[in-house]
Amino acid sequence: MSTSAKDSRINDLFTEGIHHRNLSVAVLNQNLYFGKDPTQRLNCHYPVLFNNTIDRQPIMTLNRQMYPSRADFFIREFEDGTKKPFGYLLVDLKSRTPESSRLRTEVLHNEDDIxxxxxxxxxxxxxxxxxxxxxxxxxxxxxxxxxxxxxxxxxxxxxxxxxxxxxxxxxxxxxxxxxxxxxx
Structure with missing residues (x-):
């Protein structure tokens, strides 16, 4: 990721591609706040967060950014979504999304469900x-x-x-x- 994070073409995908060319971009990162350039993170519409038992700081930072007046709301939702093995929390950052649907779990299907x-x-x-x-x-x-x-x-x-x-x-x-x- 260190090479692609510095590539301006990748940032163009997140700015022009997603918003102006109707493209979907999927990226897998181990760190939510990787690198100094926040372009990719700020233009991501659906981050899917998994449990990282070693470093909870990115989740706490995202909690403060999204819900500054609701101290532990995001943390509780994250812990609830990731308590099962391979659990996750999908964060819907689209502007049209109602606040009640912004944080979701179990929306991706397992092979057993198909x-x-x-x-x-x-x-x-x-x-x-x-x-x-x-x-x-x-x-x-x-x-x-x-x-x-x-x-x-x-x-x-x-x-x-x-x-x-x-x-x-x-x-x-x-x-x-x-x-x-x-x-x-």
Missing amino acids: SVSSEEDSTDRTKNSPISSEDSETQEDLITCRDCGVVFAHIHGLEAYSQQGCGKKNVIALPMTGKDVVDN
């Missing part, structure tokens, strides 16, 4: 799942391949992907409505 189901089961689950109006607006804007779930920022990328084939049938749909955008 099951294979038919397309009909998937459609039924999508129709019946509780979704806030904000979620549905965001998710309906996403254009995906119905079969493999790859998400595209623009319909042109999706059309090209569909023409090349994704290994499944070439159907493109909006995820929440199930309406076909292109059906080859």
